[in-house]
Amino acid sequence: MAGITEAQLKLVADLEMEMMADMYNRMSTTCQKKCIPTRYKDSELTKGETVCVDRCVAKYMDIHDKIGKKLTQMSQQDEERVKQLQAQMQN
């Protein structure tokens, strides 16, 4: 995309912030489902629960990165295919 204006940059930054917040919320609900039991007596988290939360976050972020790379790769492949098709149509 040639000539990105400041307004567009701001849009992208805002969108990224919003999406990061969305990811955080999803991660929060997901790790709560996986690690925090619904029945409890104490207000303190057990050691098992804290360890689980650490690992849950690590795995979630790892998967987030992997999927990001995969989606970018798929998008690039599709863009190349479109370019090839367009080049063929012009010839």
Place this chain on the structure above:
Amino acid sequence: MNSPDTQNARNMRDFLELYNKLTEMCFLKCVSNFNNIKLSKDEGSCVGVCVDRYVKYNQRLMMTFMEYQNAKQEAAIKEMEKAHAEGRTPNVPGLAAGLAASSGSEMTVAPNDTNSPGPTS
């Protein structure tokens, strides 16, 4: 400023929302063991399969939806021409919604295109 920019912004937003949804869905499906802090090979390949499947499902859904929409629009146009020729009001359910959808259409993928719903540049 309006059409291509807002269209791009909408595409970008859809793509990023898909990304987040995918992460949540595939994590829920593939990860149940927290004995290790690293992802196991099984979990990694499960995520890969999960992503492929969902993207293909999404593409097919969009294609079928677009075909359906096109057929519906053509039928509506025919009905309108017919009604106009016969001098009566057209019998097209959801006409206003259809017109609004076709003028501000969010579909950037043609039925025969193999593009995945990614950001267009």
